[in-house]
Amino acid sequence: MEQISIIDSKDHVDERVKIGVWLTDKRSSGKISFLQLRDGTAFFQGVVVKNTVGEEIFDLAKKLKQETSMWVTGTIHQDDRSHFGYEIEIDGIEVIGESGDYPITPKEHGIDFLLDHRHLWLRSSRPHAIMEIRNEVIRATYEFFNQEGFIKIDAPILTDSAPEGTTELFKTKYFDREAYLSQSGQLYEEAGAMAFGKVFSFGPTFRAEKSKTRRHLTEFWQIEPEMAFMHQEESLQVQERYVAFLVQNVIDHCAYELKILGRDVGTLKKYTKLPFARITYDKAIEMLQASGKFPDLKWGVDFGSPEETFLADQFEQPVFVMNYPKSVKPFYMKPHPTRDDLVVCADLLAPEGYGEIIGGSERSTDYDYLVSQLEKTGQDIKNYEWYLDLRKFGSVPHSGFGLGLERALTWITGEDHVRETIPFPRMLHRLNP
Numbered sequence: 001m002e003q004i005s006i007i008d009s010k011d012h013v014d015e016r017v018k019i020g021v022w023l024t025d026k027r028s029s030g031k032i033s034f035l036q037l038r039d040g041t042a043f044f045q046g047v048v049v050k051n052t053v054g055e056e057i058f059d060l061a062k063k064l065k066q067e068t069s070m071w072v073t074g075t076i077h078q079d080d081r082s083h084f085g086y087e088i089e090i091d092g093i094e095v096i097g098e099s100g101d102y103p104i105t106p107k108e109h110g111i112d113f114l115l116d117h118r119h120l121w122l123r124s125s126r127p128h129a130i131m132e133i134r135n136e137v138i139r140a141t142y143e144f145f146n147q148e149g150f151i152k153i154d155a156p157i158l159t160d161s162a163p164e165g166t167t168e169l170f171k172t173k174y175f176d177r178e179a180y181l182s183q184s185g186q187l188y189e190e191a192g193a194m195a196f197g198k199v200f201s202f203g204p205t206f207r208a209e210k211s212k213t214r215r216h217l218t219e220f221w222q223i224e225p226e227m228a229f230m231h232q233e234e235s236l237q238v239q240e241r242y243v244a245f246l247v248q249n250v251i252d253h254c255a256y257e258l259k260i261l262g263r264d265v266g267t268l269k270k271y272t273k274l275p276f277a278r279i280t281y282d283k284a285i286e287m288l289q290a291s292g293k294f295p296d297l298k299w300g301v302d303f304g305s306p307e308e309t310f311l312a313d314q315f316e317q318p319v320f321v322m323n324y325p326k327s328v329k330p331f332y333m334k335p336h337p338t339r340d341d342l343v344v345c346a347d348l349l350a351p352e353g354y355g356e357i358i359g360g361s362e363r364s365t366d367y368d369y370l371v372s373q374l375e376k377t378g379q380d381i382k383n384y385e386w387y388l389d390l391r392k393f394g395s396v397p398h399s400g401f402g403l404g405l406e407r408a409l410t411w412i413t414g415e416d417h418v419r420e421t422i423p424f425p426r427m428l429h430r431l432n433p
Helices: 006-012 055-063 111-116 125-147 186-196 232-253 255-261 265-270 281-291 305-313 367-376 381-389 405-413
Strands: 016-029 032-038 043-049 069-078 086-097 171-174 177-181 198-206 219-228 277-280 319-322 345-350 355-362 398-404
Touching: 006 016, 006 043, 006 086, 016 055, 016 086, 032 055, 043 055, 055 086, 125 198, 125 232, 125 255, 125 405, 186 198, 186 219, 186 381, 186 398, 219 232, 219 405, 232 255, 232 265, 232 319, 232 345, 232 355, 232 398, 232 405, 255 265, 277 281, 281 305, 281 319, 305 319, 305 345, 305 355, 345 405, 355 405, 367 381, 398 405
Parallel strands: 043 086, 277 319
Antiparallel strands: 016 032, 016 069, 032 043, 069 086, 171 177, 198 219, 219 398, 319 345, 345 355, 355 398
16 A cells, blocks of 8 residues: 555545545534545545444544544545545544644634734645745746756845845844845845856845835845846846746646635736736826826826736736836936936836736946945945946946745735735734744
8 A cells, every 4th residue: 555645646546545644624424524634735535434434433533623633544536526636535544643622723714813823824725725836936936047047146135235225124233233134135146147147046035114015024035137248128028938937837837726726827827928018107107197096196206006006907917117217216227328317127017906026127337327326325335345346347238137926926826915925924013923
């Protein structure tokens, strides 16, 4: 008798197997008990028939408590009525670890209660499905950048400078000096691009934003590619290929999980068609003002959630908004070649009201311009001397972008809040568990 995982059931139909499982729920109907089981790979049903297993095993099955761990033996059968498509007819049960009054029952619970018990909530089917999709997006990320000729360069988490200013950074003591938790690995990826051509980082980033919106976390994971000898239009093409690749791989490898979440595959397929739409910031302002929904909107402001949602709703696919005002973007972006008030950049807005999932730009290669921009924002030039060196020793046109993993996952999975897409969310008032 072979020991298998639930996910491998399709390869063992009509075979007797052994599986290590936890009980998520149960019900009885006369002389049959139905056990809802999970093993970390998938969820399916176990059927215990009294006349087949005898009194002792049947009574044991009826007394099992939620989240009891056990070995079950039995025969795999096809079950077209379930999402998973298979079940096990159980003929043996061996309890491994008993469970008491498990706090997360099949009834409805409030979000604060579930977040307080996140260490247990991850066992439930929806969080489990989201984490499986998260894992697939991470796997596909490495595949995409490997096949595109990138190498991974890990940026430090502790830094003494901030690419986008220090007002939203977490400050910490670093021996006898101050340091910050990184808000971006971009500056280090630029150094990597000058050494290796095309690089990317993938790691945690931190933003001390006092925000309670459904789009924000204080700790999240970000993918940040940087590409030497590349202008902005070429970077946009990499970005849309990457996003389409992620969505297609979720469609191809996470059908079961998407079904659990109720995410429509047909909708997702629309997001794999290239190219994505492109509009300028100027055009976006025109569209927003013409709608009549934003009477106080003036040129020069950054867009918030309502504006991004409106703009994205005008397109069936993600849309790039290009060339924002210099005043609302970081110091390192390349000035627009014909407009002193703009920079060469783009934000990618996701459909369905999910907002910005990518921010990117072509980087300035002008040493004096970068120094002047840093001085305008009150930065200590000494902290950026290593970065400015990149413009002194063989500088080349280069571009890059950052994709926030959790925000992209919120869109792909169709969830309402970004907190659902990270194992243990960190938000303004949540640091536990």
